[in-house]
Amino acid sequence: MSSLSAVMSRLDNGFDHSLEHLFDLLRIPSISTDPAYRKDCAAAAKWLADDLKSIGFSARAVRTPGHPMVLAKHHKAKGAPTVLFYGHYDVQPVDPLSLWNHPPFEPRIVNAATGRQIAGRGTSDDKGQLMTFVEACRAWKAETGNLPLNVTILFEGEEESGSPSLVPFLKEYRKELQADIALVCDTGMWDRETPAISAALRGLLGMELTLHAANRDLHSGMYGSAARNPIQLLATILAGMRDAEGRVTLPGFYDGVPELPAAQLKQWKKLGFSGKEFLGEVGLKIPAGEKDRSVLEMIWARPTFEINGIYGGYTGEGFKTVIPAQASAKVSFRLVGRQDPKKIKQAFKKYVKSCLPADCSVSYHEEGDGSPGIQLDIERPAVRRAAQALKDEWGRETALTAMGGSIPIVGHFQNILGMQSMLTGFALDDDRIHSPNEKYQLESFRKGQRSWARIIGALAQ
Amino acid sequence: MSSLSAVMSRLDNGFDHSLEHLFDLLRIPSISTDPAYRKDCAAAAKWLADDLKSIGFSARAVRTPGHPMVLAKHHKAKGAPTVLFYGHYDVQPVDPLSLWNHPPFEPRIVNAATGRQIAGRGTSDDKGQLMTFVEACRAWKAETGNLPLNVTILFEGEEESGSPSLVPFLKEYRKELQADIALVCDTGMWDRETPAISAALRGLLGMELTLHAANRDLHSGMYGSAARNPIQLLATILAGMRDAEGRVTLPGFYDGVPELPAAQLKQWKKLGFSGKEFLGEVGLKIPAGEKDRSVLEMIWARPTFEINGIYGGYTGEGFKTVIPAQASAKVSFRLVGRQDPKKIKQAFKKYVKSCLPADCSVSYHEEGDGSPGIQLDIERPAVRRAAQALKDEWGRETALTAMGGSIPIVGHFQNILGMQSMLTGFALDDDRIHSPNEKYQLESFRKGQRSWARIIGALAQ
Numbered sequence: 001m002s003s004l005s006a007v008m009s010r011l012d013n014g015f016d017h018s019l020e021h022l023f024d025l026l027r028i029p030s031i032s033t034d035p036a037y038r039k040d041c042a043a044a045a046k047w048l049a050d051d052l053k054s055i056g057f058s059a060r061a062v063r064t065p066g067h068p069m070v071l072a073k074h075h076k077a078k079g080a081p082t083v084l085f086y087g088h089y090d091v092q093p094v095d096p097l098s099l100w101n102h103p104p105f106e107p108r109i110v111n112a113a114t115g116r117q118i119a120g121r122g123t124s125d126d127k128g129q130l131m132t133f134v135e136a137c138r139a140w141k142a143e144t145g146n147l148p149l150n151v152t153i154l155f156e157g158e159e160e161s162g163s164p165s166l167v168p169f170l171k172e173y174r175k176e177l178q179a180d181i182a183l184v185c186d187t188g189m190w191d192r193e194t195p196a197i198s199a200a201l202r203g204l205l206g207m208e209l210t211l212h213a214a215n216r217d218l219h220s221g222m223y224g225s226a227a228r229n230p231i232q233l234l235a236t237i238l239a240g241m242r243d244a245e246g247r248v249t250l251p252g253f254y255d256g257v258p259e260l261p262a263a264q265l266k267q268w269k270k271l272g273f274s275g276k277e278f279l280g281e282v283g284l285k286i287p288a289g290e291k292d293r294s295v296l297e298m299i300w301a302r303p304t305f306e307i308n309g310i311y312g313g314y315t316g317e318g319f320k321t322v323i324p325a326q327a328s329a330k331v332s333f334r335l336v337g338r339q340d341p342k343k344i345k346q347a348f349k350k351y352v353k354s355c356l357p358a359d360c361s362v363s364y365h366e367e368g369d370g371s372p373g374i375q376l377d378i379e380r381p382a383v384r385r386a387a388q389a390l391k392d393e394w395g396r397e398t399a400l401t402a403m404g405g406s407i408p409i410v411g412h413f414q415n416i417l418g419m420q421s422m423l424t425g426f427a428l429d430d431d432r433i434h435s436p437n438e439k440y441q442l443e444s445f446r447k448g449q450r451s452w453a454r455i456i457g458a459l460a461q
Numbered sequence: 462m463s464s465l466s467a468v469m470s471r472l473d474n475g476f477d478h479s480l481e482h483l484f485d486l487l488r489i490p491s492i493s494t495d496p497a498y499r500k501d502c503a504a505a506a507k508w509l510a511d512d513l514k515s516i517g518f519s520a521r522a523v524r525t526p527g528h529p530m531v532l533a534k535h536h537k538a539k540g541a542p543t544v545l546f547y548g549h550y551d552v553q554p555v556d557p558l559s560l561w562n563h564p565p566f567e568p569r570i571v572n573a574a575t576g577r578q579i580a581g582r583g584t585s586d587d588k589g590q591l592m593t594f595v596e597a598c599r600a601w602k603a604e605t606g607n608l609p610l611n612v613t614i615l616f617e618g619e620e621e622s623g624s625p626s627l628v629p630f631l632k633e634y635r636k637e638l639q640a641d642i643a644l645v646c647d648t649g650m651w652d653r654e655t656p657a658i659s660a661a662l663r664g665l666l667g668m669e670l671t672l673h674a675a676n677r678d679l680h681s682g683m684y685g686s687a688a689r690n691p692i693q694l695l696a697t698i699l700a701g702m703r704d705a706e707g708r709v710t711l712p713g714f715y716d717g718v719p720e721l722p723a724a725q726l727k728q729w730k731k732l733g734f735s736g737k738e739f740l741g742e743v744g745l746k747i748p749a750g751e752k753d754r755s756v757l758e759m760i761w762a763r764p765t766f767e768i769n770g771i772y773g774g775y776t777g778e779g780f781k782t783v784i785p786a787q788a789s790a791k792v793s794f795r796l797v798g799r800q801d802p803k804k805i806k807q808a809f810k811k812y813v814k815s816c817l818p819a820d821c822s823v824s825y826h827e828e829g830d831g832s833p834g835i836q837l838d839i840e841r842p843a844v845r846r847a848a849q850a851l852k853d854e855w856g857r858e859t860a861l862t863a864m865g866g867s868i869p870i871v872g873h874f875q876n877i878l879g880m881q882s883m884l885t886g887f888a889l890d891d892d893r894i895h896s897p898n899e900k901y902q903l904e905s906f907r908k909g910q911r912s913w914a915r916i917i918g919a920l921a922q
Contacts, residue, residue, distance in 0.1 A: 033779030093781060161779050202682065206780050215744030217896045221663065221866020224795045225707075225750035225765030226740065231790075232703060232749075232768055239700035242693060246686075279687065283676030285820035288693075289686035304686030307693055308783050313770035314791060318494025318622050319667050319828050320554060321793055321866075322769050322895055329692075330775060332782060334685045359746040367780050405682020405782075434783055435678040 067157030087130025205370030341370030528618030548591025666831030802831030
């Protein structure tokens, strides 16, 4: 039996145990955006460092001004390539809690029409995913006494909160993190049967704006019509960001947005993606984006402006006839091609300012500088080998896709470490990441482990 | 010494006691919009009924499906007119609590540049105001053994939450409530020195709308641009309600809005109102309403559309890249003249529907049917006598003003009881009603009691 076959058998035999092990990690409510869960983030980091040590990694939870980074190394494969594996142990907030079928941090197996699922916050994004790689390493080590590659692991704890500590950390540990390629496991399959490597990612720029009008809340009877209503003003500003054709109206917004090569559009067409089904699955029918673009272009290749949250005035039970002093919105841009997050941030602020009457003002809470879109070189041998390994496991040609979401780390690996990233993962579109009732298919966790075992073997050749 | 002089002396001598008594009522957190304070509303009603009994009224707290009505009668003045006095014992919510200088339900006297003030929720709106009348009755009764008028009192507990029980109650108790005129004490002075009787009121129509898009919250990376963002849609709908000239755009909205007679505009001009000062006091400079109207017209004689609250998506600490399933706004209209709240509600719903893509829907939480604007007959002898009584107390001609706020009870008294209302009160514009740090001038409470003692005497003639 080849080493790989033995590793695969070991994974299959140890699967139930690996699942229990994952549950331990899922039970830690490591919500990075909420300071109340700071200790839980530290606990998750320690749990991972300890687990990696048990495999034979030199591992530690490195302090940052925010949540710790888990940094681990297993470099005992002389002459073999070095890979840097990245995942994140922090998870999204869980509100609204009332919509969860089970408590989000009490993971369990549930039976669904589409197969057995691991239910709980972080199952798919990203604890379940990162543990597929850890389990593959554990099996290789247990079976062969070594890993066939030199492996560095970086687990972040602030991915869901704008990664404030990441850039300084990468700069400080640049040397320790050097590798031939980064493996990023925070993405999904093309569909239930088809593995995928993501070749492009949208960038992200997020910020919160608060409009200030009167110096206190006013009675809408006494002041209504005469006093500026900051919610009305905010609505007008936000409404003006999109035109009736679904385009973002900000001047210069589409500067640097490339037209896709015909070949790429053709390849995507072959994927058999149905915009109707994609939207239908979430109860929608009518694409909201630019009218002259397909749904797949909208989410993979076109930028967008989104309002992620809005609040102002009285929002409690009942009614209050108030004109509030202020109103706020959390907004974000998804960026592609050579769109410059800094220029777009400036253009947005300029636009907002242009909408303000002289007696109103705006303040911003900024979520970092944002990240531009990314395009990967899919012609590299490592990528071709990994694609073949995935095909061997799943029995289907690996799809070379793009991603609508942002994984800023990929840009940072490129800019700070000079390293390209290969993105693969086993999440599915219906995993409800960031939503109540997040899940990860049991099959994703099982075949994900096997896929990484194959990729580790393939990259070592 | 005349009866009136004796009554006035009694009020002056008993003022400190009346203040302590008011504090007892202010300590009861009777917030009607929030079910958590249901018992407190009942406690406030009982407190008032007991107090009126102690004066010699037959009084009771009458159950309703919501909060109780206090109904009291003192009809022992044969041949004298009958008045129906109205006030409300419920108060506005107190959020944001952090902006209060003192706990809102721990009333106290504070010294301000403009004189001594009673600080606390409900001091001005409306507990302090209604107690001015109760104290005047107490003094008349104690001094003369009777009241010179037949007095019916109605204290409502749902004025701040749309008065859901009011119309059925008025219909059921129509006979018991019959009177020659209603006295409504929920309004203010023209300025610190000038008493006022309000001759016109804006009506109010409020509702909450929730837009529904996807069947669950979505990741803005995965779905951004393709999936309809209900906050964006809500912003577009709300932005479309006002044009750049400050006009409400709803078709037919201005039907029934009268142009003011030149004589009335002239009288208002004499009041010496400064729009600049009015807005300046709350930190604003630029009137937000129709550009061809004065600030006084905007708040007294012109209708408006206001957004009183908005919420959707992630509004907590940090950032969440979500496209929410829904977004909501609490909106209201202030109405004048013959604007029909039912037609306007229909027009608004029609407009919202016209903005919805076929895969989105709207649901409403309605705050009753709304109330139209009201115009009172200021030529009635009772009104002239009351205006003279107020002038006698304050030493200034009583201003015959209009009000931007809505007191739906006035419409109901007119439509259900066939009774006109005279609105007078001693609140000031800077009383911060509905806001943190609500206050009532100590002088309002003192001279308010004396004013009512005079009006009671004047109406008995």
